[in-house]
Amino acid sequence: MKDLDVAAVVTGGASGLGAATTRALTAAGVAVTVLDLDGERGQALAAELGGHTTFVRTDVTDEGSVQAAIDDATGKDRPLRIAVNCAGIGYAARVLGRDGSPHELAAFTRTVGVNLIGTFNVLRLAAAAMARTEPDADGERGVVVNTASIAAYDGQIGQIAYAASKGGIVGLTLPAARDLSSVGVRVCTIAPGLVDTPLLAGLPEEARTALASNIPFPKRLGRPEDFAELALDIVRHGYLNGEVIRMDGALRMAPR
Template identity: 80%
Template sequence: MNSFDVAAVVSGGASGLGEATARALAARGAAVTVLDLNEERGRALAAELGGHTTFVRTDVTDEASVQAAVAEATGKDRPLRIAISCAGIGVAQRTVGRNGEPHDLGAFSKVLAVNLVGTFNVLRFASAAMAQTEPGEDGERGVVVNTASIAAYDGQIGQLAYSASKGGVVGMTLPAARDLSSVGVRVCTIAPGLVDTPLLGSLPEEARAALSAGIPFPKRLGRPSDFAQLAVAIVENGYLNGEVIRMDGALRMAPR
């Protein structure tokens, strides 16, 4: 049975890690539904990939929005079996700022809402839809791949909100896998290091070179395609479950 002759949802799918993953899944024949707030990029990507790829403008923090996106995916001519969450944001702020001001609560809450609550929102709706499908080999009905970060383990100064949100994603992985074992849905998480996404692409070349030099091996920034390759491998390997996989070239981040 082709692991990819199925429907898939990818949140944050219009750029960076999500775009690379959507491309990889579509190339293997999956019917991909791209979830993203960026309508222009999302529609352009769906048009480029063609076939069974569609775009749904989605706010991962909004219950009705995610529910509608998953409904679109389950309405395709094959069962929904893959959900990959890549939607995420970051903010740089210290717990106490240089002028003695406390970390902004709104900024902290927003990062957690998108990165942690948004990931949970996709997880719960996608896995509920998968639970309604016919089981395949070993009784498997689907797989969810979430995105954390090595900042969950060695977050730097100013990464408090981001690290907390990604630590939450790490912490959800095993209990979600255990919860969903009864319906045959696997859950894994990828924790990337420094990946050359649009966010890092805005840095000057010298700064990018300095970041690359700090990575033990290989001495380069990660590529979105590295992430997509790992996500695809997790989908294919039916015995991977409840695990968080660091993808970072052996990098352990310093305090700053």
């Protein structure tokens, strides 16, 4: 897909991976609707980027909330062709704590709800909107880029909820691509490694350096811009479909 005179939605688009993706898409000429719960950051980013960039406060787990954001994007003067799912949360706990207490079911449910079900909710509603647009010369109507994690493959001790949620995103990628092939919508997923997002930014520099030292090459934390560049590459590369791409500098996580 080379014509970027189109509309896009980016979930979690006000910070971290999502904000970097919003900036990259906007710079490429895309009209972006930022979907995020953080109203202050979302409005500030939309005001900064201006033009066709808008913000809609969105809960990805709520059907009506996501549909309202999709309606905002489809109401622009260009077709909705791109959806990038970056919204997500983390949670750390073992199946059994040191005192023998079991993992909180509510915490597991919430993590899977936001990361996996939220991704699917946006994917299905965005794809429905894309399916109503005119196809390009190759028959393509749009592309959905999801965010998993290398935890889907290398989940560490205490990551069972997070790894399960991200593993679900890996698992839905191929069947979603196959399901949506009939309407010309591609689906790919990025599985990032250690990326310098606000979550890692709060760590002491010594801890950040130690994390980076375990990465084979390049020996640095990933940058949100690395993710955004790859997302844009997927959007532009019309033959990428049904694929999960690890973006991790060849890192394979140890058990702890």
